Amino acid sequence: GAGVSQTPSNKVTEKGKYVELRCDPISGHTALYWYRQSLGQGPEFLIYFQGTGAADDSGLPNDRFFAVRPEGSVSTLKIQRTERGDSAVYLCASSLNPYQLAGANNEQFFGPGTRLTVL
Amino acid sequence: DQQVKQNSPSLSVQEGRISILNCDYTNSMFDYFLWYKKYPAEGPTFLISISSIKDKNEDGRFTVFLNKSAKHLSLHIVPSQPGDSAVYFCAASAGNTPLVFGKGTRLSVIA
Numbered sequence: 285g286a287g288v289s290q291t292p293s294n295k296v297t298e299k300g301k302y303v304e305l306r307c308d309p310i311s312g313h314t315a316l317y318w319y320r321q322s323l324g325q326g327p328e329f330l331i332y333f334q335g336t337g338a339a340d341d342s343g344l345p346n347d348r349f350f351a352v353r354p355e356g357s358v359s360t361l362k363i364q365r366t367e368r369g370d371s372a373v374y375l376c377a378s379s380l381n382p383y384q385l386a387g388a389n390n391e392q393f394f395g396p397g398t399r400l401t402v403l
Numbered sequence: 404d405q406q407v408k409q410n411s412p413s414l415s416v417q418e419g420r421i422s423i424l425n426c427d428y429t430n431s432m433f434d435y436f437l438w439y440k441k442y443p444a445e446g447p448t449f450l451i452s453i454s455s456i457k458d459k460n461e462d463g464r465f466t467v468f469l470n471k472s473a474k475h476l477s478l479h480i481v482p483s484q485p486g487d488s489a490v491y492f493c494a495a496s497a498g499n500t501p502l503v504f505g506k507g508t509r510l511s512v513i514a
Binding site: 288317324325326327328329332340342343375377391392393394395396397 | 407409439444445446447448449452492494501502503504505506507
């Protein structure tokens with residue numbers, strides 16, 4: 285079956301521009317997560333959706349970052365006024381159940397990521 | 404302050420031998436631990452997990468050991484195969500908190 289897909293795979297933009305990154309989760313997965321992985325680091329949590337609502341956005345670094353999931357499926361991560369420090373791989377993951385339910389089908393399936401480069 | 408630490412950035416092991424990847428954590432509230440494997444240009448894939456009520460979980464060639472008193476876990480791969488060459492991430496969560504990942508260890512299995 286289809287896994288988590290992310291588009292685009294690569295995005296190069298100039299400092300100050302606006303970007304949108306898209307995530308298509310596995311069909312039927314209610315939980316969706318965004319992570320950011322900088323060079324030499326592990327994935328860092330940004331935001332988590334349960335259905336259409338952002339259940340936890342504590343990882344968003346500042347108000348330039350915003351994410352939506354209007355119909356409870358596809359999600360878009362939006363970054364305004366991009367900065368060079370935003371350059372990273374942005375990973376999306378989905379799970380059948382939310383992470384709170386440890387061991388109960390809460391395994392997160394990751395997409396291949398979008399590599400964002402801000403020049 | 405890193406809550407999950409993988410102090411070895413890389414590890415080389417001969418094919419057929421045991422690979423041992425280590426992970427330390429500082430948050431005593433963590434109660435669920437996972438290992439993810441990542442190939443280049445792909446997202447991490449779930450490998451194995453362990454709950455804090457256990458000290459060992461085994462799945463085929465992969466075994467995870469948890470030492471709560473030392474706040475340490477390890478992943479054993481035996482026998483190691485060239486296809487195991489990847490970056491391995493340790494991750495942990497505490498009840499209703501998001502996963503916290505370590506920086507990863509790059510494993511190279513030499514034929």
